[in-house]
Amino acid sequence: MKDLKEIRAEIDSVDKELVSLYEKRMALTEQVADYKLSTGKKVFDKAREEEKLEKVTSMVDDPFLKRGTRELFEHLMSMSRKRQYQKLAEKGIMEPIPFEEVAALPDKNIRIVYQGEEGAYSQMAMQQFFHDTTNSYHVQTWRDAMEAIAKGEADYAVLPIENSSAGIVSENYDLLVEYDNCIVGEQIIPIDHCLLGTKGSKLSDIEQVYSHPQALMQCGRYLDEHRNWEKHSFKNTAMAAKKVKEDGLLRQAAIASRLTADIYRLDILDEHIQDNSNNCTKFVIVTGRKIFLKNAGKISICFEIPHESGSLYHMLSHFIFNDLNMNKIESRPLGERNWEYRFFIDFEGNLNESAVKNALHGIKEEAENFKILGNY
Numbered sequence: 001m002k003d004l005k006e007i008r009a010e011i012d013s014v015d016k017e018l019v020s021l022y023e024k025r026m027a028l029t030e031q032v033a034d035y036k037l038s039t040g041k042k043v044f045d046k047a048r049e050e051e052k053l054e055k056v057t058s059m060v061d062d063p064f065l066k067r068g069t070r071e072l073f074e075h076l077m078s079m080s081r082k083r084q085y086q087k088l089a090e091k092g093i094m095e096p097i098p099f100e101e102v103a104a105l106p107d108k109n110i111r112i113v114y115q116g117e118e119g120a121y122s123q124m125a126m127q128q129f130f131h132d133t134t135n136s137y138h139v140q141t142w143r144d145a146m147e148a149i150a151k152g153e154a155d156y157a158v159l160p161i162e163n164s165s166a167g168i169v170s171e172n173y174d175l176l177v178e179y180d181n182c183i184v185g186e187q188i189i190p191i192d193h194c195l196l197g198t199k200g201s202k203l204s205d206i207e208q209v210y211s212h213p214q215a216l217m218q219c220g221r222y223l224d225e226h227r228n229w230e231k232h233s234f235k236n237t238a239m240a241a242k243k244v245k246e247d248g249l250l251r252q253a254a255i256a257s258r259l260t261a262d263i264y265r266l267d268i269l270d271e272h273i274q275d276n277s278n279n280c281t282k283f284v285i286v287t288g289r290k291i292f293l294k295n296a297g298k299i300s301i302c303f304e305i306p307h308e309s310g311s312l313y314h315m316l317s318h319f320i321f322n323d324l325n326m327n328k329i330e331s332r333p334l335g336e337r338n339w340e341y342r343f344f345i346d347f348e349g350n351l352n353e354s355a356v357k358n359a360l361h362g363i364k365e366e367a368e369n370f371k372i373l374g375n376y
């Protein structure tokens with residue numbers, strides 16, 4: 001058997017050759033980049049990559065090495081694409097990102113819409129985000145709020161996007177894709193649920209509980225302790241409180257905020273009933289113009305990718321290669337295509353930074369239906 005030192009010396013000499021071949025290959029792809037720059041041809045050429053992978057894997061018989069060869073060449077081509085995007089950026093040839101930088105969010109004579117009723121958590125989030133909420137109104141559904149922005153009836157909408165214990169508000173993720181509205185801010189507020197009954201009711205009277213499905217979920221453990229109660233989903237916690245007030249029945253209760261107890265003159269039968277004492281919800285502020293603040297530090301995007309091994313890995317490599325810090329990834333089913341997904345990613349950065357431009361350009365070229373949801 002050969003001595004380890006001897007084998008390593010041989011590996012070292014193979015690696016040396018590999019590095020020099022890698023340098024040679026990258027130099028050639030730089031020439032390709034120049035060609036593409038002058039002809040306007042796209043960097044990513046899927047057909048050429050597939051042809052290449054087919055060719056190089058057919059040169060190897062061993063199944064394990066075949067797979068390794070495939071991965072190696074996928075990676076090589078991905079590195080060459082990234083270099084080409086960099087060159088495009090250096091030459092200022094990259095397609096501009098259609099977002100306009102603003103020094104401050106327009107706040108004069110603004111009209112703000114939220115979903116629900118007076119006392120809704122969305123209203124609280126709105127009051128914390130905006131200094132002046134005198135010109136605000138509420139609508140029945142999240143879609144109505146998005147529609148109001150799209151039609152120019154309101155300047156900003158406030159929509160819940162994620163709860164710390166119940167997770168994402170999936171409907172609003174889907175609406176962000178459907179509507180061409182843009183996220184310009186976020187507001188996190190603590191969510192402290194109470195059980196509210198009509199005046200004079202007692203806990204032992206309750207048979208039916210009304211609330212938004214998210215709030216019912218957030219109080220799962222408490223509701224498990226009262227299994228005989230019927231649970232009814234309602235469009236909003238404040239709307240549920242309003243219903244209990246209007247029906248005036250001792251057997252009905254709503255799960256909603258303490259504020260709604262005051263607004264609808266209901267009795268607080270129990271308080272802090274959510275599973276998680278640090279329960280909070282993140283709301284996004286959405287507007288109709290594609291704008292971002294100079295000091296915005298977070299970007300939300302979404303894209304679709306083919307249902308192929310490694311495709312997500314390749315998209316995420318754009319963040320790694322550009323030294324960008326990703327802080328969230330979510331997926332939602334595509335609907336019409338079973339078991340295929342749209343990915344939502346939040347990462348740190350500002351649309352003015354070249355690393356961000358590079359990464360977004362690469363993802364846009366290589367993914368389907370790429371969309372920047374906002375920089376805030």
Ligand SMILES: O=C(O)C(=O)C[C@]1(C(=O)O)C=C[C@@H](O)C=C1
Binds near residue numbers: 043
């Ligand atoms: O041949 C090209 O068009 C290249 O840009 C080179 C290359 C490669 O590295 O082999 C890189 C990106 C393309 O998607 C296809 C192939």
